[in-house]
Amino acid sequence: MTTAADPRYAGALRLDGKRALITGAGKGIGADIARAFASAGADLVLSGRDEGELGRAAAALHDEFGVDVHSAAVDLARADGPDTLAGMAADALGGLDILVNNAGVSYPESVVDTTAEAFDATIAVNLRAPALLAARVGAQMVAQGTGGAIVTVASAAALAPLPDHYAYCASKAGLVMATKVLARELGPHGIRANSVCPTVVLTEMGQRVWGEEAKAAPMIARIPLGRFAVPHEVSDAVVWLCSDAASMINGADIAVDGGYTMG
Numbered sequence: 001m002t003t004a005a006d007p008r009y010a011g012a013l014r015l016d017g018k019r020a021l022i023t024g025a026g027k028g029i030g031a032d033i034a035r036a037f038a039s040a041g042a043d044l045v046l047s048g049r050d051e052g053e054l055g056r057a058a059a060a061l062h063d064e065f066g067v068d069v070h071s072a073a074v075d076l077a078r079a080d081g082p083d084t085l086a087g088m089a090a091d092a093l094g095g096l097d098i099l100v101n102n103a104g105v106s107y108p109e110s111v112v113d114t115t116a117e118a119f120d121a122t123i124a125v126n127l128r129a130p131a132l133l134a135a136r137v138g139a140q141m142v143a144q145g146t147g148g149a150i151v152t153v154a155s156a157a158a159l160a161p162l163p164d165h166y167a168y169c170a171s172k173a174g175l176v177m178a179t180k181v182l183a184r185e186l187g188p189h190g191i192r193a194n195s196v197c198p199t200v201v202l203t204e205m206g207q208r209v210w211g212e213e214a215k216a217a218p219m220i221a222r223i224p225l226g227r228f229a230v231p232h233e234v235s236d237a238v239v240w241l242c243s244d245a246a247s248m249i250n251g252a253d254i255a256v257d258g259g260y261t262m263g
Contacts, residue, residue, distance in 0.1 A: 012245040016041035019093040020242070021085070021137065023076065023130070024103030026053040028203035029153060032231035033100055034061060036239050042098065043068040045089040049075055068093070076103055076129035077121065086136035095144050098242050099137045101130035101175075102153040108164045119167040126171035131178045134193070138186050147190030149242040152179040153234065154253065156199045159261040172197075176253050183251030192250040196237045199257035200228040225258030 024030035026048035038061040054071035062069045070092040074085040107118040141148035158172035182193035
């Protein structure tokens, strides 16, 4: 006996008609998220610092998927960066339904060697910028009155300590909590805010940093699945969190880490 498909699952992971801003979209995880969103039908603003790189990525996604794609080269390390980007993105698409806070930096150094300059630079990009950008975009979403979704790409380093990443761990842990505050305050307006916390992801940069077996082996040994993540595993989680399939998920931090942070 043949039964009709459950209409709940017809296009549940589609993002057609949604307007999304993705930071750090020029390469790595951000570029993969942008491709996943374009494939799911979302119109996009791609943000980063390299205008040429962003322009090429925007053109390629438009040509392949037919969605509206804009680029916005903004330095989020600047104090006025979040305000500038929020305004540019909303103007480009006529409003925003989704924000993916992905941009981040890391300056590995031991606790005893930590410098004020590296610590401040990490906090500025990894915590201050995404927190203020989410606040500005959140205000726009409240004014629109149509709800929205904010996803923070944090890190497993927000949930479990990682040697030689003092400032990085602190910044990502702070960002996870900031996202929970967004979820608490913006939830009554139909705006959901969640974090994803990946382990090492084998982007081009991830391959360079962790490609050496001797360095990777101790880390992999702590991951029950016995491997690092690949970019689409992060992107799939982000698409899901922004889709109607996750309509009751708010204030969660989802570890995309193969079990690393279980302890």
